[in-house]
Every structure is written in C-alpha cells, then in structure tokens.
Amino acid sequence: MSSQYLTLYKMIVLYMLKRCDVPLSKAQIYDFILENEYTTFLTLQEVFSELAVSKLIIEKTVANRTFLEITSEGDETLKFFGNRINPSIRQQIDEYLRANSMKLRNEASILADYRKTGDNEYTAHLVARENGQDIVELNFPVPTEEIAQSICNNWQEKNQEIYQFLVSQLML
Structure with missing residues (x-):
C-alpha cells in the first residue's frame, strides 16, 4: 500500500473526527469508509493503529465499543495535510455526518x-x-x-x- 494512500485514509479519519461533535466509534467509521469503497478493512485497521501510535487519535473503549477522538496533534496534522482530501470526499463525509447525526449521537x-x-x-x-x-x-x-x-x-x-x-x- 502506497504511503500516499495511507496518508489520505488517515486524513479522512481525522476529518470525520474533527467534523463530528460527538466521538465516533471505529464501527461507524468502518461503515462509512467501507460502504464508499475507499479502502479495505485490513488497511483501515492499519490506519487506526498508526493514528493511535502517533498520538493523532485517542481510543476509548466503552461498553464493548471503541470510540475515537482527535487529539490536538491530530488537529494540527489535519490542518497541514487535510487539503489532500478531495472536495467531493469531504462533501460525502459532511453529508453522511449530517444525515446520520441523531444516530451517531445516540450511539x-x-x-x-x-x-x-x-x-x-x-x-x-x-x-x-x-x-x-x-x-x-x-x-x-x-x-x-x-x-x-x-x-x-x-x-x-x-x-x-x-x-x-x-x-x-x-x-x-
């Protein structure tokens, strides 16, 4: 897997976490990314692992669900590299978060x-x-x-x- 693509997937995850006003679970992010066929499950596991190791996200397990939160380092990284996300992907993310806001909040x-x-x-x-x-x-x-x-x-x-x-x- 090209590091360019891994960087893009990391930016997508960070962008989702930044744009949502409640913590997102890994499952919610998997659903969006896999449903839109951006990458595979295994690649996304690698992305989550690398984001956590580099302290760009924090993982919190509550009631058998792992929720993710963007850190200040993740926020800074997104400011530098967020422009690598295609505007149409940003729009899809924003629409997904808007359309599913109540469901995401309840979860x-x-x-x-x-x-x-x-x-x-x-x-x-x-x-x-x-x-x-x-x-x-x-x-x-x-x-x-x-x-x-x-x-x-x-x-x-x-x-x-x-x-x-x-x-x-x-x-x-």
Whole structure:
C-alpha cells in the first residue's frame, strides 16, 4: 500500500473526527469508509493503529465499543495535510455526518453492555450520556444472559421513554 494512500485514509479519519461533535466509534467509521469503497478493512485497521501510535487519535473503549477522538496533534496534522482530501470526499463525509447525526449521537450517548458476575448471574450496565457526562447509570443483576441481552437491547430502543419516566416519577 502506497504511503500516499495511507496518508489520505488517515486524513479522512481525522476529518470525520474533527467534523463530528460527538466521538465516533471505529464501527461507524468502518461503515462509512467501507460502504464508499475507499479502502479495505485490513488497511483501515492499519490506519487506526498508526493514528493511535502517533498520538493523532485517542481510543476509548466503552461498553464493548471503541470510540475515537482527535487529539490536538491530530488537529494540527489535519490542518497541514487535510487539503489532500478531495472536495467531493469531504462533501460525502459532511453529508453522511449530517444525515446520520441523531444516530451517531445516540450511539455515542446511549451505552449498554452486560457481564457475567457469578454463577447464574449477569449484570446489565446501562448508561445515558449528555455532553460527555453520565446523566443516568443503571446496573441490573439478572439470572440469565438472555435477560441481560434483552435489557440492553430495550435500553438502546427505549432509553428516552425510560429516562422520562424515571424523572417524572422522581419529581412527584
């Protein structure tokens, strides 16, 4: 792989991170880049690795998802080399971020995972974030993995209703 192309892919990732107002997950970036057939999965793995090693991005794993944030060094690098991104690619990125803004925000703000905590016991861990701060964090011990999965799935789908219900009940 030519270093010229690797540099371009790095700039695309940095541009996406810079233009989005919430942290993006690796999966979200994979989706955009692979869907548009800019490069392969393996090349993109190399890009993420090189960006992290050179401290242009920070990786944070939350609820089994790895979120990426651009660092000040990454921002400076983008200022120097960002002009290598074709304007049509920039436009595609901007349109993707605009069209998917609510979905991207929810995926970064609504987190759910579970883990085995003992014999016949799992704990579902649910979090809602706003502006980088946890506004709700719930832990539910349950007897089966299936129940834990169901709780996590329902949190992803019904978090706003659940949050509104909790607030209304607590304000009585």
